[in-house]
Amino acid sequence: MTLLSVQNLRVTFETENGPVEAVRGVSFSLGRERLGIVGESGSGKTMTGRALLRLIRPPGRIEADAMIFDGQDLMQASERQMRGLRGRRIAMVMQDPKFSLNPVMTVGAQLTEGLRQRDRLGWDDARKRALAALEAVQIRDADRVMAAYPHELSGGMGQRVMIAMMLIPEPDLLIADEPTSALDVTVQAEVLSILDGLVRDRGMGLIFISHDLRLVARFCDRVLVMYKGRVVEELAAADLMAARHPYTRGLLNCLPRIGGARGPLPGLDRSGDWAE
Amino acid sequence: MTDISQPGPPSRVAAIARRIATEGATLVVTLLGLLLMTFLIGRVVPIDPVLSIVGERATAEQYDAVRLALGLDEPLWKQFAIYVGDALQGDLGQSIRTREPVLEEIARYFPATLELATLATLFGVLVGVPAGVLAATRPGTLADQVVRVVGLMGYSMPVFWLGLIGLLVFYGMLGWVGGPGRLDSAYQMLFEFEVTQYTGMILIDTALNGRWDMFANAFSHIVLPAGLLGYVSMAYISRMTRSFMMNELGQEYITTARVKGMPEWRVVWVHAMRNVLVPLITVIALSYAYLLEGSVLTETIFAWPGLGSYITNALFAADMPAVLGGTVVVGAVFVALNMLSDILYRVVDPRAR
Numbered sequence: 001m002t003l004l005s006v007q008n009l010r011v012t013f014e015t016e017n018g019p020v021e022a023v024r025g026v027s028f029s030l031g032r033e034r035l036g037i038v039g040e041s042g043s044g045k046t047m048t049g050r051a052l053l054r055l056i057r058p059p060g061r062i063e064a065d066a067m068i069f070d071g072q073d074l075m076q077a078s079e080r081q082m083r084g085l086r087g088r089r090i091a092m093v094m095q096d097p098k099f100s101l102n103p104v105m106t107v108g109a110q111l112t113e114g115l116r117q118r119d120r121l122g123w124d125d126a127r128k129r130a131l132a133a134l135e136a137v138q139i140r141d142a143d144r145v146m147a148a149y150p151h152e153l154s155g156g157m158g159q160r161v162m163i164a165m166m167l168i169p170e171p172d173l174l175i176a177d178e179p180t181s182a183l184d185v186t187v188q189a190e191v192l193s194i195l196d197g198l199v200r201d202r203g204m205g206l207i208f209i210s211h212d213l214r215l216v217a218r219f220c221d222r223v224l225v226m227y228k229g230r231v232v233e234e235l236a237a238a239d240l241m242a243a244r245h246p247y248t249r250g251l252l253n254c255l256p257r258i259g260g261a262r263g264p265l266p267g268l269d270r271s272g273d274w275a276e
Numbered sequence: 277m278t279d280i281s282q283p284g285p286p287s288r289v290a291a292i293a294r295r296i297a298t299e300g301a302t303l304v305v306t307l308l309g310l311l312l313m314t315f316l317i318g319r320v321v322p323i324d325p326v327l328s329i330v331g332e333r334a335t336a337e338q339y340d341a342v343r344l345a346l347g348l349d350e351p352l353w354k355q356f357a358i359y360v361g362d363a364l365q366g367d368l369g370q371s372i373r374t375r376e377p378v379l380e381e382i383a384r385y386f387p388a389t390l391e392l393a394t395l396a397t398l399f400g401v402l403v404g405v406p407a408g409v410l411a412a413t414r415p416g417t418l419a420d421q422v423v424r425v426v427g428l429m430g431y432s433m434p435v436f437w438l439g440l441i442g443l444l445v446f447y448g449m450l451g452w453v454g455g456p457g458r459l460d461s462a463y464q465m466l467f468e469f470e471v472t473q474y475t476g477m478i479l480i481d482t483a484l485n486g487r488w489d490m491f492a493n494a495f496s497h498i499v500l501p502a503g504l505l506g507y508v509s510m511a512y513i514s515r516m517t518r519s520f521m522m523n524e525l526g527q528e529y530i531t532t533a534r535v536k537g538m539p540e541w542r543v544v545w546v547h548a549m550r551n552v553l554v555p556l557i558t559v560i561a562l563s564y565a566y567l568l569e570g571s572v573l574t575e576t577i578f579a580w581p582g583l584g585s586y587i588t589n590a591l592f593a594a595d596m597p598a599v600l601g602g603t604v605v606v607g608a609v610f611v612a613l614n615m616l617s618d619i620l621y622r623v624v625d626p627r628a629r
């Protein structure tokens with residue numbers, strides 16, 4: 001069954017030097033499966049993910065022929081309806097917990113905020129749910145983490161908190177935007193396996209954004225390859241290593257530098273007509 | 277597995293104790309430095325303290341007697357020690373003009389400044405912060421432009437000019453506010469004799485005494501100068517609030533709050549505002565400290581008997597003990613405010629604890 005169907009999504013930024021098109025007509029659909037989005041830095045992955053939540057700030061602008069989530073066109077939804085969907089039905093884990101958690105609020109306050117503000121739960125109930133969520137991401141001293149501030153957590157711990165926070169309302173769709181790119185290699189695997197388990201157990205749809213093709217191949221069912229705001233290739237994850245598209249092949253060849261510089265890939269042949 | 281590097285309770289207590297100790301030491305050194313400075317200024321200025329007390333026509337014996345009484349024959353370091361000892365006991369010397377202890381005089385003048393500065397800062401914060409937030413959340417709109425222009429006017433218009441125009445219009449022509457001074461002259465005497473003065477701040481003392489008639493009169497007098505100074509402080513605070521808020525609203529944790537489906541008021545006033553407070557506290561403390569020096573121009577125009585006019589008058593009269601005593605008090609107020617804002621800073625920013 002289709003959970004999300006996106007047709008001709010465009011994200012445009014009005015700048016002093018004219019409009020910059022970050023996403024240029026992306027279409028895809030998604031069931032309760034795991035879809036990977038890969039591409040070099042600046043190819044529009046993050047903007048695609050945020051556009052699904054309609055969270056692009058001015059001067060950015062979102063356009064799409066349709067963006068249908070569970071039968072509802074998000075392009076037609078009011079801001080109020082979007083707020084009802086955000087968090088509760090569509091959630092997003094962002095790249096770096098160092099920046100994506102509020103530095104002056106305790107972890108507990110941030111974890112329970114949705115439950116208390118939206119679901120009107122009392123402090124005790126909200127706290128119980130938050131503790132359970134922390135345990136689900138394999139945090140053992142959950143009490144202490146609840147009382148801690150984000151700067152007192154390691155990166156891996158922070159990202160688990162982020163995942164726990166986003167999964168508390170049991171969303172149908174989770175967007176994970178490079179959820180492990182800011183973490184140490186050793187911690188990456190742990191966080192990924194936690195995420196993997198949760199997505200499997202709960203049968204969520206997952207959009208997994210990454211610049212790391214090998215990771216995506218392992219982790220996802222299907223992959224979109226993005227270049228300059230466009231999808232240049234869509235294929236089953238199992239076929240990724242055998243991809244024919246020159247850009248995808250180029251990405252594959254550039255792989256060993258995980259965590260290294262992520263600018264436009266230097267050694268990439270951009271002579272094909274896909275590269276305009 | 278524990279990978280949070282949070283110090284346990286015992287080391288946290290030790291850290292706080294250590295911090296109090298270092299801060300106490302800094303405080304002592306700062307205050308000593310302040311006293312040393314005023315002491316040296318008192319010795320360097322070409323005003324003979326003995327002569328200014330005994331007068332031109334004193335005999336040599338009179339002169340020497342006063343010189344001895346002031347301890348001026350002692351070595352310099354000892355004079356300084358005595359100066360510090362006296363200051364610690366609240367003795368900042370005697371005013372040349374009035375022969376009264378300087379500290380007692382300042383105790384009469386300072387509440388007028390404190391009252392004015394506090395009301396002005398209150399106004400600056402209560403108007404400036406929401407205005408800055410409004411501008412930051414709607415950049416480029418009419419609201420933003422209005423806040424910007426009103427703020428710019430607060431920066432660029434000379435205070436004395438605004439004050440004079442204000443007096444002319446609201447007091448002279450419209451009669452909406454009281455004129456110069458802290459009270460109508462009819463009330464001045466009544467305040468001295470019928471009101472128990474707990475703080476020297478007329479609004480507070482009259483309220484505590486239940487003299488609401490006098491309170492209303494005092495308010496009609498303070499509202500214009502406080503509004504004027506408050507306007508200047510509002511201009512500063514709204515501009516800083518706008519820029520801090522813009523900065524916070526661009527941060528990732530704001531997106532997180534929106535992803536969680538939090539309503540916009542909560543994103544701005546809870547998530548962003550708590551972070552804006554961190555630098556804003558320093559800004560507010562600075563503008564408050566600036567007003568607490570006593571703004572001379574405003575105090576002159578409004579015949580406001582505050583610290584600024586006290587020090588200025590003392591300066592014109594070459595009344596060095598009064599000038600230096602006033603300087604010590606201003607410095608001490610600065611230090612105290614600095615400490616207060618440091619403490620508040622720690623309260624709002626867990627990373628600074």
Ligand SMILES: Nc1ncnc2c1ncn2[C@@H]1O[C@H](COP(=O)(O)OP(=O)(O)O)[C@@H](O)[C@H]1O
Nearest residue numbers: 013015020022040041042043044045046047048
């Ligand atoms: N505020 C902005 N103004 C102008 N262009 C922007 C802005 N934000 C993003 N972009 C453009 O969007 C493009 C895609 O960005 P992004 O989605 O973050 O890429 P990715 O996540 O794939 O690295 C970037 O190349 C950039 O030029």
Ligand SMILES: [Mg+2]
Nearest residue numbers: 045046047178
């Ligand atoms: Mg990105």
